[in-house]
Amino acid sequence: MRDVLFLPLSDEEELVIAADGAAAVGLKEDDFVHAPYETVVYFAARVALMEAMCVGAEPIAVVLQNFIGDKYWETLCSGIQQTFSELLISIPIVGSTESNFPTLQSAIGVTVIGKVKRAKKKIKITPKTAKFAVIGEPLVGNDVLERHDRVVPLSLFKHLLQHPAVLELVPVGSKGIAYELRQLLDDNGIVALSYHCALPLDASSGPATSLLVSFLPEEEQAIRTLVKNYFFPIELQL
Incomplete structure (x- = not known):
């Protein structure tokens, strides 16, 4: 199941909520990875926005939780x-x-709120004839x-x-390509005996640096x- 919550708004529309966070990444002395706060929150916002938009939602608001300090609020908003x-x-x-x-270590949380028409939700619509690939690298x-x-660009x-x-x-995300692929296949009732990709299937993809995609097989060349060189095919044995 996707890391997205769907809540009914009406017979035709649903509220969509997606979230991401980061901890021990920033500019504090005890942080595990040192990086500018604009970059840290950019990637957290990127994950939550991608999660919501991938299921067909239109984002309508972002909620920021700042555990770093007052003086960094505007910096974090700039990254978003x-x-x-x-x-x-x-x-x-x-x-x-x-x-x-x-706080001794940096921490932030980003929640995206969106809306989607039930008829336009992009989940559980992959047929057994589809092909699969990873775009970007974990x-x-x-x-x-x-x-x-090597991070898949938002454009x-x-x-x-x-x-x-x-x-x-x-x-x-952090559980890797194989985990997301199994979830996608299960959601669509597809049973794969095995799967192979040139990328490490269990490596963390951190802040969604790569994407799993299912697509129409006759359009592979167009994809x-x-x-370009962000494309890594996944071979399934059904």
């Missing part, structure tokens, strides 16, 4: 605005800051910063969302042309 800019959206940000006590920690050119993600040959998109 960067994701908005790359996705060509503009939505409000609301949230809260832990200002009573200092990266985590310092590798996200050092190999940023490409947006193109994939709108491509008529793409059936479902799933952001790959390859669009994503």
